[in-house]
Amino acid sequence: MTEADPPGYELPLLLFAGFRSLIDELHTELAALGHTEVRPVHGFALQAIGPYGASATEIGRRLGVSKQAAGKTVDRLAALGYVERADDPSDARRKLVRLTPRGLDMLTRSAEIFDRLRANWVHQLGAGQVAQLESSLRRVVPATAFPVDVPGWFG
Amino acid sequence: MTEADPPGYELPLLLFAGFRSLIDELHTELAALGHTEVRPVHGFALQAIGPYGASATEIGRRLGVSKQAAGKTVDRLAALGYVERADDPSDARRKLVRLTPRGLDMLTRSAEIFDRLRANWVHQLGAGQVAQLESSLRRVVPATAFPVDVPGWFG
DNA sequence: GTAAAGTAGTCAACGTGGTTGTCGAAACAG
């Protein structure tokens, strides 16, 4: 009680800066591994597609954007060689979007890099602090904000 | 040691979800106070302008974007009535961007709302946990990652 | 004092990621 609370606006700034620094480091490392053209939004989209593939409409639902926006992102991912479209034999309207080997590689590398970046935080703060940070955020974050609901926050 | 570490990708997701939930609540409350058209990026821009005003180039430098992008954002803020441009008598090239009373109101309200949102987190997690979360992030976030570097905002 | 260099703001063209609205084709419910 002897110390004044920090101003409330610092909290979102710190959260954003932490998020942003992780994402920036991720893409620096991905670029060094040959994934130079990929952007943050693409990582979320690949995650939403998942190992079994998904339709464009389903991807949009998972990301919380319109099916048209999801379709455009799929177009770009396909042009970059990360996904491919295949006809769905059980439904002639649908086209299944699947990861290519390159897309899967990007996802695997990202997971490895994120693990390493988290380990850096553990090195700086200690395992307990990082675990507590994650635990606090899990408690305070509304379930609706998860698992993936991310419109245009990076560019 | 007996528990496995969570996957590294959860950390950025949690940070983003926390940030996003605060920003969403902020804008819900701002809308209820009459600031219905303002978007997250505008709040950052108003912060970058600050109580004494700034030139467009300076705003861009503080936000880490080009002067052209800053100029466009100022155009939109001016159209919404949050800022106004004035000639700088000491340098005929510069135009000083200043907050209007409405812009200042928005910033003051935002500060109040952020304080209240932080108090909500304190209520859920306890003051110590929130302080520790902020402290951890301050240690781990590189100084360059702060989107707005404005001396002396709100005390 | 003047010429060269640098800086502020604007305009234009463009890229990316989002939105609605519309539409044809296919699936489904009755």
Added chain:
DNA sequence: CTGTTTCGACAACCACGTTGACTACTTTAC
């Protein structure tokens, strides 16, 4: 068979960012 819903695509548009080019003005160097 018919009406409704769903999927993917196309078009128009908006928000926010980028570069490059240009004018007007300031500052610096000689």
